[in-house]
Amino acid sequence: MTDPTQRAAHGAGERASLPMMDTLPTATQLCASILARHQDTISVRKPNIAVARLQQILEVAIDLSNKGGFQAMSLRDLSRETGMSAGGLYAYFDSKTTLLKMILSEVADLVQRVLSSPPAAVTADPVMHLRWLIDTHLRMTEALLPWFTFAFMEAKNFPPAERRMAVDSEMLTESFFSAVVLRGMEEGVFRPDTSPLLPALIKPLLQEWYVKRAKYRRRGITLESYSAEVQQVVLRACLPEAGLFTMPPIRKSGDARP
Amino acid sequence: MTDPTQRAAHGAGERASLPMMDTLPTATQLCASILARHQDTISVRKPNIAVARLQQILEVAIDLSNKGGFQAMSLRDLSRETGMSAGGLYAYFDSKTTLLKMILSEVADLVQRVLSSPPAAVTADPVMHLRWLIDTHLRMTEALLPWFTFAFMEAKNFPPAERRMAVDSEMLTESFFSAVVLRGMEEGVFRPDTSPLLPALIKPLLQEWYVKRAKYRRRGITLESYSAEVQQVVLRACLPEAGLFTMPPIRKSGDARP
DNA sequence: CCTTATCGAGCGAGCGTTCGGTAGATAGAG
DNA sequence: CTCTATCTACCGAACGCTCGCTCGATAAGG
Numbered sequence: 001m002t003d004p005t006q007r008a009a010h011g012a013g014e015r016a017s018l019p020m021m022d023t024l025p026t027a028t029q030l031c032a033s034i035l036a037r038h039q040d041t042i043s044v045r046k047p048n049i050a051v052a053r054l055q056q057i058l059e060v061a062i063d064l065s066n067k068g069g070f071q072a073m074s075l076r077d078l079s080r081e082t083g084m085s086a087g088g089l090y091a092y093f094d095s096k097t098t099l100l101k102m103i104l105s106e107v108a109d110l111v112q113r114v115l116s117s118p119p120a121a122v123t124a125d126p127v128m129h130l131r132w133l134i135d136t137h138l139r140m141t142e143a144l145l146p147w148f149t150f151a152f153m154e155a156k157n158f159p160p161a162e163r164r165m166a167v168d169s170e171m172l173t174e175s176f177f178s179a180v181v182l183r184g185m186e187e188g189v190f191r192p193d194t195s196p197l198l199p200a201l202i203k204p205l206l207q208e209w210y211v212k213r214a215k216y217r218r219r220g221i222t223l224e225s226y227s228a229e230v231q232q233v234v235l236r237a238c239l240p241e242a243g244l245f246t247m248p249p250i251r252k253s254g255d256a257r258p
Numbered sequence: 259m260t261d262p263t264q265r266a267a268h269g270a271g272e273r274a275s276l277p278m279m280d281t282l283p284t285a286t287q288l289c290a291s292i293l294a295r296h297q298d299t300i301s302v303r304k305p306n307i308a309v310a311r312l313q314q315i316l317e318v319a320i321d322l323s324n325k326g327g328f329q330a331m332s333l334r335d336l337s338r339e340t341g342m343s344a345g346g347l348y349a350y351f352d353s354k355t356t357l358l359k360m361i362l363s364e365v366a367d368l369v370q371r372v373l374s375s376p377p378a379a380v381t382a383d384p385v386m387h388l389r390w391l392i393d394t395h396l397r398m399t400e401a402l403l404p405w406f407t408f409a410f411m412e413a414k415n416f417p418p419a420e421r422r423m424a425v426d427s428e429m430l431t432e433s434f435f436s437a438v439v440l441r442g443m444e445e446g447v448f449r450p451d452t453s454p455l456l457p458a459l460i461k462p463l464l465q466e467w468y469v470k471r472a473k474y475r476r477r478g479i480t481l482e483s484y485s486a487e488v489q490q491v492v493l494r495a496c497l498p499e500a501g502l503f504t505m506p507p508i509r510k511s512g513d514a515r516p
Numbered sequence: 517c518c519t520t521a522t523c524g525a526g527c528g529a530g531c532g533t534t535c536g537g538t539a540g541a542t543a544g545a546g
Numbered sequence: 547c548t549c550t551a552t553c554t555a556c557c558g559a560a561c562g563c564t565c566g567c568t569c570g571a572t573a574a575g576g
Contacts, residue, residue, distance in 0.1 A: 043554090087534075200466070200474075232495065233459060333566060343522065345569080
């Protein structure tokens with residue numbers, strides 16, 4: 001899976017030269033991770049019960065928050081939709097703010113974990129690495145759309161502590177892009193006058209995909225075509241003019257449309 | 259001010275070939291516009307009193323909302339900071355939601371007014387027109403930063419009616435960009451295979467500037483350099499390769515730094 | 517003396533959170 | 547296997563508080 005030479009088509013899922021990320025965690029795995037990180041505030045001891053309940057609570061909380069905002073979601077709403085009592089909920093968090101922090105920190109952690117472990121196949125070439133970062137970020141947000149929508153909508157409007165967490169996560173993401181761009185410039189793959197602002201401009205293009213997901217669904221835009229376009233725009237901004245003519249096709253069409 | 263031939267330098271404020279937008283309204287003018295639009299819900303009759311008070315109320319409301327969110331701002335906070343009583347405030351709006359709508363609709367209206375009236379100098383050339391749209395949007399948000407921050411932060415998380423308003427405004431902004439891109443393609447100035455997604459990608463790049471204003475201030479990035487970079491990225495995405503070599507300098511440096 | 521702009525105590529609703537209580541699972545003793 | 551003591555996960559009424567909003571009183575200008 002990580003050998004750069006083994007990129008040939010293999011069946012209907014035929015893909016372009018860009019390797020996939022390693023598999024993403026499921027929502028259940030995220031909840032298990034959250035449970036482990038908050039053992040002290042979660043009073044339920046049996047892990048299978050706790051994970052199942054926590055997943056239920058978080059999914060409902062994310063769902064309710066994504067229409068109307070986290071502050072607008074009352075614990076009575078959460079109680080009604082989960083079928084649990086108010087007191088029962090407090091076995092899983094000690095305050096509403098803790099509930100928020102659970103989700104935000106898990107999402108921030110996930111981004112860091114996924115983007116910091118590219119397959120060996122892409123790290124050799126800055127162009128490939130950059131394209132992999134873009135594509136992987138988009139696929140990650142697509143797979144866990146409600147979680148990222150929640151994190152984006154709620155990261156602002158909150159006390160210094162949580163706010164700092166969001167800013168740090170944002171900076172970390174940008175640093176992945178700027179590291180690759182810098183390396184590409186050092187290796188002469190990217191234009192020497194590539195703007196230092198470019199890495200900062202990539203993040204909003206990736207956020208656009210999940211923040212305005214409904215808009216692109218309405219227009220019939222696939223993740224593949226969006227990813228390809230962002231890669232195009234970014235590469236055109238940093239590749240030398242001569243390089244544009246030899247720019248590889250971003251992704252074969254007719255792929256992975258369910 | 260709109261004569262395309264009078265672009266020569268005139269003093270220290272010397273500028274590049276890109277013409278400025280016509281002058282922007284002041285906060286006071288925006289408030290007068292809001293007052294006119296909400297005559298029926300505002301019970302204060304003397305216009306000079308009403309405009310002054312309304313401006314005070316809106317500025318405090320925007321300020322408080324921009325730390326903590328609109329929902330988190332209580333009318334008691336607003337009462338304390340404005341020095342007005344709770345009852346007194348209700349002479350200027352009939353509900354907290356109306357207060358929100360006043361600001362959102364005025365911002366949406368402003369964007370439409372400003373972007374739909376380019377100076378005659380730029381409409382002839384799609385490249386110039388596109389650059390003017392980008393630069394003007396950035397300067398407008400810079401001049402009325404708290405208003406746009408407010409509109410961005412509060413447009414989500416609200417009932418269908420207000421939400422629709424935000425979506426419509428967003429679509430309208432995008433339509434300005436796509437109209438120019440389309441015309442440029444028809445005239446052969448832009449690449450015929452320019453992605454139909456490009457116009458949608460411009461908006462998040464413009465929002466980035468005012469949403470993350472603190473970040474760019476910390477890094478010492480000027481509006482001029484940010485505007486130049488976005489223009490670069492967008493033009494590289496739609497100009498033919500050959501056109502890149504003849505791309506005009508975006509904006510002279512050492513300009514308009516207070 | 518009427519009009520107009522403002523005041524501020526107070527209302528009902530709803531919020532996050534607590535806590536005494538309970539049903540069912542669990543486990544050790546007989 | 548049965549009885550019983552203990553524990554665990556959950557319940558839901560109640561508390562203190564803050565919210566958006568109302569309304570009769572009031573002060574100042576013409």
